[in-house]
Amino acid sequence: MTTTQSRLLGPAEVRSLAAELGLRPTKRLGQNFVHDPNTVRRIVKAAGLDGDDVVVEVGPGLGSLTLGLLPVVRAVHAVEIDPVLAGRLPRTAAERAPAFADRLTVTTADALAVRAGDLPEPAPTALVANLPYNVAVPVVLHLLAELPGLRRGLVMVQSEVAERLAAAPGSRAYGVPSAKLAWFATARRAGPVPRAVFWPVPNVDSGLLAFERREPPPGDxxxxxxxxxxxxxxxxxxxxxxxxxxxxxxxxxxxxxxxxxxxxxxxxxxxxxxxxxxxxxxxxx
CATH class of the missing domain: 1.10.8.100 (rRNA adenine dimethylase, C-terminal domain)
Incomplete structure (x- = not known):
């Protein structure tokens, strides 16, 4: 695989893109954009991807993580609910990762309503995303149920959500999210993410959650x-x-x-x- 890399987005590029689009990040859509290239590289590395992987990325936003993913995988299927952001993303990829832009497809949709047939071939094998925090749990559970080819994932979520999703039976954080995720996958926390890498800076701490699909127990x-x-x-x-x-x-x-x-x-x-x-x-x- 070629070692050519994308030109990742830094703080100035993120703000410039946002200004171009007239974008005011909304709390309703959970929009906090990563503007730190080192964090993007860390997420891509921690995801353990290879050249055969097909990533589904939910909420790509301005493309910070997308640009980090494109050089290392076979394809990226980006699912973006905001039509303005979805419309700009292919051009960002063409400008900043021209050697890999043809690996990107963008679907304008609510990830909670996406069906397997809505995404192009090849089918996704991994979920890697900076998830909108208000829908992180239902999005992960929905995609694991809907996309049987998803073998693993690495998602950035609110720190407390990562703790709940990775919690084991008998622990204080164990509850509905952890029990339901355990049906599909084994999960673990994969490290904290500082607030300062986002624009706007969120008022909550963030963390990475890694998961690997497993066989579910018998039953309905x-x-x-x-x-x-x-x-x-x-x-x-x-x-x-x-x-x-x-x-x-x-x-x-x-x-x-x-x-x-x-x-x-x-x-x-x-x-x-x-x-x-x-x-x-x-x-x-």
């Missing part, structure tokens, strides 16, 4: 996810009481829990996704 995903939602809606209660609504009564919940080999007095945060799958299988869908 939708049934398991409904059970996870029900269990954590009453997370302070023992499961015998907390799952009374799901099972029909506390006694029925206790019977299902015992059948699944789970202590009826346990709490939701102690159960692994395998436990939830086993428990869900005791109830008719």
């Amino acid at each position: 995903r939708e049934a398991v996810f409904r059970l996870i939602d029900a269990a954590f809606a009453q997370r302070r209660k023992a499961l015998r009481a907390g799952l009374a609504g799901w099972a029909g009564s506390p006694a029925a919940a206790e019977a299902a829990l015992r059948e699944a080999g789970i202590d009826p007095m346990a709490r939701a945060e102690t159960l692994s996704v395998e436990d939830f799958a086993r428990l869900a299988a005791t109830r008719p869908h």
Whole structure:
């Protein structure tokens, strides 16, 4: 693979592009643009990509991360909800990474509504993105469900979200996001990201989350996810009481829990996704 690199965006280039587009970053769309080339290089390296990978990038914005990805992968499918940003991105790639611009395709869409058929071939193998923080969890879960070819990913999210997504059963941060992500993948925190690398500077800390797809436990995903939602809606209660609504009564919940080999007095945060799958299988869908 050629060693030619893109010309990455620094603070001056990011502000110049934003001014050209009349862009005022909005909190609604979670727009905080990375303007530090070293951070981009770090993310690309940490993602562990190779020349056969096809990356789906959600929320490419002005193209900071896109320019870092293009030289090292087979293709980048960028999904951008803002039509102005989506319209400018191919030209940015042509100007700053001319040797690789043909590897980029841009889809103007809400990532939460994207279906596999909306993206061109080849199918994505990795998710690498600076995700809008207000939709980070549902975007990751949606894309893992919708794109079976996604084998791994590295996403930048709010630090607390990274902690929740990577949390193990029994830990304080473990909850619905961690249990659902565990259905699809193993996850780990991959380091902090300083606030100063963004424009505008966010008022929250950021972190990297890495994940690798794994085989899910046996069972029906939708049934398991409904059970996870029900269990954590009453997370302070023992499961015998907390799952009374799901099972029909506390006694029925206790019977299902015992059948699944789970202590009826346990709490939701102690159960692994395998436990939830086993428990869900005791109830008719």
